[in-house]
Structure formats: C-alpha cells, structure tokens
Amino acid sequence: MTATPALDIVELSKTYASGVQALKGISLRVETGDFFALLGPNGAGKSTLIGILSSLVNPSAGDARIFGVSIREQRSAAMALIGLVPQEINLNQFEKPIEICVNQAGFYGIARPIAVKRAERYLRELQLWDKAHQQVRTLSGGMKRRLMIARAMMSEPRLLILDEPTAGVDIEIRRSMWKFIGAINAAGTTVILTTHYLEEAEQLCRNIAIIDHGRIIEHTSMRKLLATLDTETFVLDLGAAPAQLPFVSGVRLHALDAQTIEAEVARSSDLNSLFATLSAAGITVRSMRNKTNRLEELFVRLVENGKQVA
C-alpha cells in the first residue's frame, strides 16, 4: 500500500525513570479509514503507546507519524489530527458538558460560534444534551464516558483513539456508543480501539495488533487471525445425564458436570457429525453456546505463548 497511513510507528521505545521498559522498539502501521484493535493484557504497554501518540508521554526513542506528520518534529500539527478518549476519566468535575466541549474546541483554535454548534450536535448524538448544563460531578459513569467521546469529537479528528471507552458501561449504552463510533468510522475517521471486551473488538475491528511486554506479538487482519483458530470450544447442555460419552472423530468431548459437556471441535471437523453421533447414542442436546468468543480464545493463547517464550 502506498497511501499515507493514518498511523506509522517506527521503532518506538519508552523506558520510564523507574527503569521499567514499557515499549521495546515497536513498529506498527494503521491504514487510513481502518477500525483497528490494539489489544494486550494489563501492563502490556497499550496506554504508554497511546500516551506517546497523544503527547502525554515522552518517547525514549523512535517516532510516530500521524498522516505523515511526525509527533516529535511537528507536535502541534500532529495533535491537530488526533482525538483522544482516555482510559481514566479526566473531566473537570465542576464544569458543565457544554463548557467542556466548547473549551476543547478552543484548544484546537476553533472559533466559539462553530464550537457551540458542534457541541450541541455531538452532545445530542451521544444523548447528553439534556445534561449539557449540569456539572459533570452529577453525571453517571456512562454519561462521563460518552462526554469524553463528545469532547474528542469537537476537533473532528482524522484519527480517533479510544482507550477502553466502554469500561464499566452497561450493555445498552455500549451498543449506542458503538453505533455512534461505527458511523464516525464509516464517515472516514480512522479509529484505534483498545478494549478488554474482546467480542466488541471482534465485531467492530477490521485489523488488529496484540501487544505484550512492550512488543507487538501479532499484527494482522481480524479475518486472518480468526482463521488461525484450529479448534472452537462449545458448551452443550444435555437433556439427561449420559451413561457414557461417545467417540466423535475430530471432536474432543469431556463432561463438565452430569448434564453439561464441553466439545472442542477441530476446524477440519463439523458439527453435523457431532450431533449425529450424540443423537445415535440417545443423548439429547437442549442448548449450545460458545465457551468463549473466538478472539478471546486466540488472545489468551497468544499471550500464554508469549509468556512461555519469555
């Protein structure tokens, strides 16, 4: 691909004053218009990376270019292209959402009349307009999270970085947030997402990088990554306790309790033969569910492999 990427990270390192090496020379490329997942266990280096991209953390070495603009050489121009929704709530508790949004636009040099209109638009879209004139401290956690998204959108950034934006948010609000962010992405904004809700990443993101111990351990498309999953595990609730579990080719069965079994199905196998064998053995399956979502299964394996290598 020859087009200027939304993000091009080259050999970025960070060693804190305490001696902790949070990033160990990582390189990463995110294409324009992508919905990109940046995943990793706690302490992997995700927040340090996001901190460097948003100029809240000074890098020790390397560089990152936002649409070709270096964060080290042209900090101000690079920051004008980024919108950040941080992991921790960082709102002035005594200000009102409308003030926070309008001020945010001011920090990007956007004139007040435009900022006021934009603030109303985004606060309405994120269902916060009725709270626009209340102090932030009176808002719920979910409202504060949505306010941080509205604030990040005030500069209409070309690259939106979301660091755990749905942490502690109920499912209904999460869905409305993803609908909003999906629309933003569809309109052309590149989105980088970190989340611990891996089913969200699987559903929303087209490309993915997994970071662990300050290194990128996987960087590929979501489709390719999921295709590497050689088995999928299902949990089956049975009608009655079976006397004995039958042998099924390509499937490993084991009992979780008297009426629940786990079936690890190889990619080369299919569910038809499993159900046919169970049926022939007189075993009734009342319901079935995935043990974990596919990305979660891969994520755990990759991180575990990383630990073994380390």
Add this chain to the structure above:
Amino acid sequence: MNAQALSIAFNTIARREVSRILRIWTQTLLPSAITMTLYFVIFGTLVGSRIGEMAPGIGYIDYIVPGLIMMAVITNSYGNISSSFFSAKFQHYVEEMLASPTPAWVILSGYVAGALLRGAMVAVIVLAISLLFTHIQLHHPWVTLTTILLTSIVFSLAGFINAVFAKKFDDIALVPTFVLTPLTYLGGVFYSVNALGAPWRQISYANPILYMVNAFRYGLLGITDLPLWQAYAVMLGFAVALSAWALFLIARGVGLRS
C-alpha cells in the same frame, strides 16, 4: 496553529479561569475583602491613629493602603494559578490542553492572564474598601498600573511553577504560608524600611516584595524608600527569569508528562 487559532486558544484558557474565579467568588474574591477591611479597621483606624504621619500629609492609614493592595494582589495571583493549575493536574483535565495543538507558551499565558485578572479584581475591591477609610489621590497612574501588572505576573508565574512541581494539595499551601506571607509582612507593607537598623535593613533589600510595595506606594502616594529604577529592574528581572523557567518546565513536561 495560526495567529487566530492561537488567540482563540489563549482566550479559551483565560475565559475558563475567569469563569472559575466568578463561580467560586466566595473563595476567590470575598476573603480579601474581609481580611483587608479588618486590616484597615485594626491597623489603620485603631493602631494607626496613635502612630501619626509617616510623611508630610500622609497618615498611617494612607501609608498602608498600597502595601495592603499589593499584599492582596500577590496572594491572589499566586493562589489563583497554583490552585487552578494543580487542580487541572490532580483531576487530569490538564491533558485536554497537553494533548491539543496549543503550544506551551499559550497555555502559560492563558493561566497567567487568569491570575492577572483575579489580581486586578481584588485590587479594585481592596481599593474600593480603602476609600471608605481614607482619601487617596493617585500620583503616578502609569507607575501604579505597571507595578501592579508586573507584580501580578511575577507571582502568577511563581504560582504556576509551584503547581508544576506540586504532587499534593499540601505542596501548594506550603509556599504561601512559609515563604510568601513572611516576605510580604517583611516587605514594608506596614513600615518604612528606613526605620530598620543594620543588619535588618540590608537583609530587607534582598526581599523583592519590598521593591514592589515601594514602587506601588510611589504610584499611589508619591513616596518611596527606594529608587524606582531598582524596583522595575527587580520586577522585570523576576518576570523574565520565571517566564523562562515556567516555559522550560511546561515544554519539557516536568511534572506533567511521563
């Protein structure tokens, strides 16, 4: 950012500061009014009537007015910026500015403008209160204005630097209590430095507040213990040195970026 965008960013910070000052006016404006009224009643009217004239035609209550105004300006300029910027750090919303295109010098200027405006508001309040007790004629308006501006700038920069280094609220209370207040009281607010004997007079010359109070007293009353040029040299010198230090700290991210 072009010049228009920079001015919008500056106005945003200054406006936010003023809105904070007015929102919590009982903490930002009222205390000075009450404290200074007490100073005028106790030191000016009750004690001052027994002291007599400090200079021909200038009673003690007139003499302390400039010092009391300066004391209020110094405390409020310093306190405004140190508490406001530290709160932004403490609640992490300083990141709104640090992660934006706004350059360090605009962030600093915006905060200093806010502190300056609070200093000016308090100066007007204290002056208005003083007029209930005395009748002051302004002798040198430009000296008065420039002294109050420079003093406010110097102490707002000092307050900013304090907030940058502060890690907890106690850290922004220590300097006003153990440095600012003693320096102010020993800065010739209530007495003439000429009344001091050696070595206290010589030691007092190392106190920058002495020069500020005297320059302001010259502007308001037309009398001073020190040459005016020395006062301007001290004020400008501190303003330049503290600006450079504050800009260095914010650009390097000391206390702000990891």
